[in-house]
Each structure stands twice: as structure tokens, then as C-alpha cells.
Amino acid sequence: MINEPSDLDPAGSEPIELAPALLDHLAAVRAEALQTLESGDPVYGVNTGMGNLSKVRLSEEAQRRHQRNLLRGRAVGGPPWLPSEEARAVLIGRLRTFLTGDAAVSVELIHQLVALINNGEVPKIPAEGAGSAGEIIPLAHAFASLDPGPKEGIALLAGIPGATGRAALAVTRVRRLADQLTAVGAGAIAVAGANRDPYQAVAARGDEVLAAELSRLRELAGDEQQPRSLQAPVSFRVAGQVVAHVRRTLQQLDDAVERAFDGVTDSPAYLDGEFVGTAGFHGLDLTAYCDHLTVALAHAAEVSTARLHRLLDPSVTGLTAQLARDPGPQAGLVAVHKRAVATTHQLRRLTLPTAISTAETSNGQEDVQTFSWEAVGNLGEAIRRTRETTACELLAVRQAFALSGRPIPPGLRPLLQAVDEVVPPIDTDRPFGEDLTRILTEVL
Incomplete structure (x- = not known):
């Protein structure tokens, strides 16, 4: 009710x-x-x-x-x-x-x-x-x-009720996606034996959002007593900062959605007993934060794709080349990385500011626009494509654990078990696009 x-x-x-x-x-x-x-x-x-x-x-x-x-x-x-x-x-x-x-x-x-x-x-x-x-x-x-x-x-x-409603839906989706980005990043950290120093609480002084994100990564990835190297590649070390930024911009958009719903958007609006013309249709606030979150997701996808590439490198993981059971006769997951690269390239084209455009309509009566409808559409596309790169990295994390024999940290077991339920063991090359589709539809 x-x-x-x-x-x-x-x-x-x-x-x-x-x-x-x-x-x-x-x-x-x-x-x-x-x-x-x-x-x-x-x-x-x-x-x-x-x-x-x-x-x-x-x-x-x-x-x-x-x-x-x-x-x-x-x-x-x-x-x-x-x-x-x-x-x-x-x-x-x-x-x-x-x-x-x-x-x-x-x-x-x-x-x-x-x-x-x-x-x-x-x-x-x-x-x-x-x-x-x-x-x-x-x-x-x-x-x-x-x-x-x-x-x-x-x-x-x-007004802009449509963009606002769609943005509210996007907020719900990105909140779930942020949790998945954290879990998959933690999986990569764990299976690569990355040094845990960058995720210590002392590294987040003055930033509560980052501190919470580093805590989640430490909990999910577990401890590493003997890291493979003093420093893991940057894409591993910045996992906390990247997802913390997604969560911070997500909150900014959520706040903008509430302002849009709570404010006066009708025109003319009936206020205090009279009809008042307003400019509530000018959704710059909403547009700007949709754009901001799109950029944050594009960066998260790029970092995820970079980590995926490193997971294919024996010098980083100590595992077989390209995570193949039999490198040479088998190509392993190299094409999965190629798909992620193509997806991040498409994401970059969504990151241009939406509201930086003036166009006259209605014979000049409407002489500026914010294109909030387009901004929230770009955000929806960014969510979809970031989920794709996350699925690609998750498949690689799951295969890396299978090859390494490393124990899966308790916090990651539910996610990787969910993958195991829909993706058979990878013992040879096969159409991995089918595996990615199952991960996207049944796991993420």
C-alpha cells in the first residue's frame, strides 16, 4: 500500500x-x-x-x-x-x-x-x-x-519522469554490479597470489567508501602468506579504488534521482493555489551523474579487462599460458580476452558528456537541452557492457583456480560454485561464448 x-x-x-x-x-x-x-x-x-x-x-x-x-x-x-x-x-x-x-x-x-x-x-x-x-x-x-x-x-x-524512473532502475542494477566487480576482482587477487598490502585499512585514511571496499576485498580474497611478487600489476592493486569510485558515483546518482522525484518537475505546476511555469524538465543534475557513473563503469571494465589479460600470463600467475590445459594445441581463453577488449572499446564511445550540446527546437522556444533520456540510455548500455567484461574475467578466474589447485577462499565459494553449476570444466577449446552467455543469464 x-x-x-x-x-x-x-x-x-x-x-x-x-x-x-x-x-x-x-x-x-x-x-x-x-x-x-x-x-x-x-x-x-x-x-x-x-x-x-x-x-x-x-x-x-x-x-x-x-x-x-x-x-x-x-x-x-x-x-x-x-x-x-x-x-x-x-x-x-x-x-x-x-x-x-x-x-x-x-x-x-x-x-x-x-x-x-x-x-x-x-x-x-x-x-x-x-x-x-x-x-x-x-x-x-x-x-x-x-x-x-x-x-x-x-x-x-x-518533466523527466521517464529518465528518472530508468535511472532509479539503473541504480538498483549498478548496486548489484558493484558487488560483482568486487567479488570477481577479489577472485583474481586470490588466484594470482597478489600481495595484499594495497588492501590494508591504513591505505584508506580519510576515505570511508574506500576503506569499506578494501575491507570487502580482504575478506573475499583471504590472506596471502607468500605473495608471488612484491607488487602485482596495477590492475590488481587498484581494485579497491576502482570499485569505490563506482560506489561513490552510484550514490551521487541515487541522490540525484531522489532530488528529481522530490522536486517540482511539472510545468505548469499547481503550487500554493496557482499555476506556475517551471523548468523542472531541465534534467542537468540527473544527466551529469548518469554520465559520471557511465565513465566510472567504463574505467572499471577497462581495469577488469587488463586483469583478465594478466591472468593469461604465466609470469603473473605461474599457471599455463592463456589458461589452456595444453598450451599450443589449445588456445585457452585468449579469445575471451579479445571479446572483453572489443567491449571496452565500445564502452569508451559512451563516455562523451551528454549535456554538452545545444540545439534549438520549437522555432527557438526550446533553445537548450540536457538530453537526460539519452544519458540514462548510455548508462544502461554501459551497465550491459560492464557485465560482459565482468563475465569474461569471472570465467578466467574460475579456470585459473581449476588449474592452480589453490583453495578457493570461503567468501568466493558461492560465486564460483554458481559458475560451476552452469559451466562445465574447461579441458579443451570450445565455443566459450556459450559459457559467457550462461554466466550472464544465470550467475551475474
């Missing part, structure tokens, strides 16, 4: 039910807003046109058609469509902003939206091509099946 807007999690999958007291509050706001509209004062997008046509006043007859037309005329997107989980997050993001009361929409529309979320058949929402201040194009697709009343068409299109 949702009693407050903050109770609604865009990453959740359970059916949504709204508390009667919350609905009563929203109904009271709606009644007051409709009474304010009766004054006839201009209210953007309600009794006026939109964008550069906002100077045009609409007749009562035009107003009745206008809210529905707002959705129809802006549904200009096409495939590729968002995955169903992301599409659901868009719908929940819109619902959460409505529950503040700023949009002054009817309880009837909220019931329509809840039914759309709960029926399990999410609408087709374009993954690309938002191209405006805000995200009116994907939102027009998202809510095409709803029947808006006065002021409700523009309310459905206002």
Missing part, C-alpha cells in the same frame, strides 16, 4: 495499490485546481498552445480536444523500444511525480495509470530520439492509451 510518493520504487515489480488517504488528498488538489482554471487566466498548454504556439489562446471547444492531441501529435518515435523493465520504470516514474499533487491530475487518471502498470503489458516506448527539452516524445508513446481530461495531457508529458 503506497501512503507517500517516496514509498513508490520504480525498480519494484509488485502490483501497486494506493492508500485511500493519499487519493483523497489528490482529489482535493484536483478540485481546487479546476476551480482556479475557471478564472480564464492563461495557463500554458491548458488553454494555450504549446512551445512557440503558447501565444495562441484556445477556445473552449479546442481545449476539449487539445489534451488528447498533445499525446497524438508527439508520438513520433519508433523502434528500438525500451525493454519491458525500463518501460515499467517510466510508468512508475510518472506515477510517483503525480502523487506529489503538483500536476493536479484527477484520481481517475491515476487509476488509469495504475491499471496500465499493473496489467503487465507495458506500452512500446522508443529508446532513442527524445530530442526536446524534456522527454515529450517517449512520454507521448507511453501514455497514448490513457484518456486525459483538462490539464492532464500536458501533465503526462511534463
Whole structure:
């Protein structure tokens, strides 16, 4: 039962039910807003046109058609469509902003939206091509099946609820991915016999996030009484700093998501008894931290790929070349590293700042943009590709343990046992892409 807007999690999958007291509050706001509209004062997008046509006043007859037309005329997107989980997050993001009361929409529309979320058949929402201040194009697709009343068409299109909902989902995914990055990195440290000095608590003075990450690495990797060398390669030594940075930027994005949900994003918003034009659609805060996290993941993937390369090197691990059972006749996991290299190359192209672009639309009425929809799309792609490089390194860690005979530290046993359940022992070359797919779908 949702009693407050903050109770609604865009990453959740359970059916949504709204508390009667919350609905009563929203109904009271709606009644007051409709009474304010009766004054006839201009209210953007309600009794006026939109964008550069906002100077045009609409007749009562035009107003009745206008809210529905707002959705129809802006549904200009096409495939590729968002995955169903992301599409659901868009719908929940819109619902959460409505529950503040700023949009002054009817309880009837909220019931329509809840039914759309709960029926399990999410609408087709374009993954690309938002191209405006805000995200009116994907939102027009998202809510095409709803029947808006006065002021409700523009309310459905206002702000950046879609990017915010998708970012909330990304936060949940990256939190899990960060734990996997830590575990796989710890596995590489353990099986390579890396010196544990870089992971001591004294090395994290003044940085609580790093201290916690180093503690996790030490716990998972276990102690090493006789390290193979005084210094392991840099990709091993910086494992704590890399994932600590992912976790730190993840928290920054999580905070930005909450600001976006808690702040005023509707325009015009019904605030203190009057309609107020706002700039809540300008999602620079959200965009910047999506970009920041994308860069952090790209670096984590690069470091993971570098460690994977070192695991194939006998001078680092003391194991057979390329982790092959019979080097020469067998190539081992060298092609797995090549896949990771290609994936990190693709990741680098996602790291350009999204909001550094000005483009005019609506005859100059919208003359700057932040492209938050694109930023969260880049982040989703970065998550997917970082999971790929993590899977590649995990396969190598598992094979290295099998060849080394080293005992698996207790903290790593559940992860490596999960790999063993879906990946047969590697005794010869085979299509390792199939193994990676099983790891991605059943382990990570």
C-alpha cells in the first residue's frame, strides 16, 4: 500500500495499490485546481498552445480536444523500444511525480495509470530520439492509451519522469554490479597470489567508501602468506579504488534521482493555489551523474579487462599460458580476452558528456537541452557492457583456480560454485561464448 510518493520504487515489480488517504488528498488538489482554471487566466498548454504556439489562446471547444492531441501529435518515435523493465520504470516514474499533487491530475487518471502498470503489458516506448527539452516524445508513446481530461495531457508529458524512473532502475542494477566487480576482482587477487598490502585499512585514511571496499576485498580474497611478487600489476592493486569510485558515483546518482522525484518537475505546476511555469524538465543534475557513473563503469571494465589479460600470463600467475590445459594445441581463453577488449572499446564511445550540446527546437522556444533520456540510455548500455567484461574475467578466474589447485577462499565459494553449476570444466577449446552467455543469464 503506497501512503507517500517516496514509498513508490520504480525498480519494484509488485502490483501497486494506493492508500485511500493519499487519493483523497489528490482529489482535493484536483478540485481546487479546476476551480482556479475557471478564472480564464492563461495557463500554458491548458488553454494555450504549446512551445512557440503558447501565444495562441484556445477556445473552449479546442481545449476539449487539445489534451488528447498533445499525446497524438508527439508520438513520433519508433523502434528500438525500451525493454519491458525500463518501460515499467517510466510508468512508475510518472506515477510517483503525480502523487506529489503538483500536476493536479484527477484520481481517475491515476487509476488509469495504475491499471496500465499493473496489467503487465507495458506500452512500446522508443529508446532513442527524445530530442526536446524534456522527454515529450517517449512520454507521448507511453501514455497514448490513457484518456486525459483538462490539464492532464500536458501533465503526462511534463518533466523527466521517464529518465528518472530508468535511472532509479539503473541504480538498483549498478548496486548489484558493484558487488560483482568486487567479488570477481577479489577472485583474481586470490588466484594470482597478489600481495595484499594495497588492501590494508591504513591505505584508506580519510576515505570511508574506500576503506569499506578494501575491507570487502580482504575478506573475499583471504590472506596471502607468500605473495608471488612484491607488487602485482596495477590492475590488481587498484581494485579497491576502482570499485569505490563506482560506489561513490552510484550514490551521487541515487541522490540525484531522489532530488528529481522530490522536486517540482511539472510545468505548469499547481503550487500554493496557482499555476506556475517551471523548468523542472531541465534534467542537468540527473544527466551529469548518469554520465559520471557511465565513465566510472567504463574505467572499471577497462581495469577488469587488463586483469583478465594478466591472468593469461604465466609470469603473473605461474599457471599455463592463456589458461589452456595444453598450451599450443589449445588456445585457452585468449579469445575471451579479445571479446572483453572489443567491449571496452565500445564502452569508451559512451563516455562523451551528454549535456554538452545545444540545439534549438520549437522555432527557438526550446533553445537548450540536457538530453537526460539519452544519458540514462548510455548508462544502461554501459551497465550491459560492464557485465560482459565482468563475465569474461569471472570465467578466467574460475579456470585459473581449476588449474592452480589453490583453495578457493570461503567468501568466493558461492560465486564460483554458481559458475560451476552452469559451466562445465574447461579441458579443451570450445565455443566459450556459450559459457559467457550462461554466466550472464544465470550467475551475474
